[in-house]
Amino acid sequence: MILVTGGAGFIGSNFVLDWLRVNDEPVLNLDKLTYAGNLENLAELQGDPRYAFVQGDIGDKALIDTLLQKHRPRAVINFAAESHVDRSIHGPGEFIQTNIVGTFNLLESVRGHFTSLNEAEKATFRFLHVSTDEVYGSLKADDPAFKETNRYEPNSPYSASKAASDHLVRAYHHTYGLPVLTTNCSNNYGPYHFPEKLIPLMIVNALAGKPLPIYGDGQQIRDWLYVTDHCSAIRCVLQAGQVGETYNVGGWNEKPNLAIVHAVCDLLDELRPRASGGTYREQITYVTDRPGHDRRYAIDASKIERELGWKPAETFETGIRKTVQWYLDHQDWVANVQSGAYREWLDKNYAGRAR
Numbered sequence: 001m002i003l004v005t006g007g008a009g010f011i012g013s014n015f016v017l018d019w020l021r022v023n024d025e026p027v028l029n030l031d032k033l034t035y036a037g038n039l040e041n042l043a044e045l046q047g048d049p050r051y052a053f054v055q056g057d058i059g060d061k062a063l064i065d066t067l068l069q070k071h072r073p074r075a076v077i078n079f080a081a082e083s084h085v086d087r088s089i090h091g092p093g094e095f096i097q098t099n100i101v102g103t104f105n106l107l108e109s110v111r112g113h114f115t116s117l118n119e120a121e122k123a124t125f126r127f128l129h130v131s132t133d134e135v136y137g138s139l140k141a142d143d144p145a146f147k148e149t150n151r152y153e154p155n156s157p158y159s160a161s162k163a164a165s166d167h168l169v170r171a172y173h174h175t176y177g178l179p180v181l182t183t184n185c186s187n188n189y190g191p192y193h194f195p196e197k198l199i200p201l202m203i204v205n206a207l208a209g210k211p212l213p214i215y216g217d218g219q220q221i222r223d224w225l226y227v228t229d230h231c232s233a234i235r236c237v238l239q240a241g242q243v244g245e246t247y248n249v250g251g252w253n254e255k256p257n258l259a260i261v262h263a264v265c266d267l268l269d270e271l272r273p274r275a276s277g278g279t280y281r282e283q284i285t286y287v288t289d290r291p292g293h294d295r296r297y298a299i300d301a302s303k304i305e306r307e308l309g310w311k312p313a314e315t316f317e318t319g320i321r322k323t324v325q326w327y328l329d330h331q332d333w334v335a336n337v338q339s340g341a342y343r344e345w346l347d348k349n350y351a352g353r354a355r
């Protein structure tokens with residue numbers, strides 16, 4: 001069996017669902033259920049004997065030690081993290097706690113577990129750490145895309161905390177021989193994406209007749225990958241990745257934020273025309289920029305393509321259509337995540353931004 005941490009979040013829940021669609025190997029999902037964790041994402045697994053859930057913190061060493069001793073997973077895949085850049089600007093403490101201290105405690109538990117394995121088990125055991133392209137910092141317009149050999153230059157408390165966790169993972173391989181793998185992926189989008197992030201926020205606000213807040217000039221570039229393509233890349237790295245290596249994951253799909261928001265508006269115009277007429281683009285509003293906003297991310301995915309034969313299955317056009325349709329078909333899910341805490345976050349992040 002495998003142990004997945006953070007499996008109730010956006011990418012983790014897509015990964016668990018995807019894993020059990022293509023595999024019969026059981027999954028134990030450990031998640032703290034922060035505001036970003038949602039068991040509703042995994043409702044279809046209720047009663048499935050291949051799946052179990054434990055609520056807990058990756059930083060709780062006693063709990064993780066017990067789980068590892070009891071279940072003896074052959075791999076640990078670490079998705080658990082605080083993941084939203086804007087939240088890291090308003091309050092970095094949780095990011096340090098989970099992404100750095102939590103990952104450290106998890107590594108300590110896994111190191112103890114690894115030591116207890118026999119030689120055959122050691123040969124196949126893996127710790128896969130899910131990280132981000134943001135650790136490489138920001139690119140200029142004509143810089144080449146990030147390679148695995150790029151220097152780490154994180155600019156936000158979020159990316160700095162992820163960079164620190166990547167360094168710890170690397171150190172546990174070099175110092176203790178822990179068989180680790182690290183993936184650094186670009187921006188994901190797709191089902192179950194929490195509507196604090198650009199694409200789901202735009203869909204949800206558009207349908208509610210609210211402003212679509214564009215930070216700064218909207219010309220910041222991100223490299224978008226449909227979430228199930230990230231999941232297939234992780235499966236691929238787990239199966240065939242070389243221990244100690246890192247793999248950049250991306251879809252060669254750079255787009256300015258404004259183009260993303262236009263694409264969302266145009267799909268909504270087609271699939272759910274505004275009752276009042278006109279286009280959803282009329283709801284676009286320019287607001288004060290994110291402090292320290294990285295201008296451009298782009299992933300060079302040639303290593304994972306060349307060495308492991310991975311390729312994304314979706315283009316941006318197919319992926320964004322599926323995504324918009326998913327949100328239209330899952331308005332109950334959207335309503336259920338818009339709790340009081342969610343509304344408080346919107347007030348905190350957007351109230352002072354009007355221009």
Ligand code: NAD
Pocket residue numbers: 005006007008009010011012030031032033034035036037038056057058059078079080081082083084098102130131132133162184185186187188189194
């Ligand atoms: P998310 O915020 O949607 O989910 C994070 C999950 O981790 C939640 O279920 C939360 O409850 C859980 N969690 C948080 N703190 C925890 C703790 N201390 N112990 C146990 N569980 C905890 O994040 P996501 O977008 O699904 O990202 C998952 C991972 O992928 C993160 O490590 C993130 O850095 C990385 N990543 C994300 C993207 C992206 O575009 N979203 C891209 C590249 C890499």
Ligand code: DAU
Pocket residue numbers: 083084085086131132133134185186187188196197198199201213214215216218220221222257290297
């Ligand atoms: O690159 C990978 C990273 O992508 C992940 O590591 C992070 O976990 C994930 O959150 C994401 O970070 P970003 O900061 O790129 O994603 P976000 O959706 O917050 O913002 C995408 C872009 O859109 C960014 O340039 C900021 C801009 N934006 C965002 C919001 C929420 C807006 O213009 N308006 C908004 O309201």
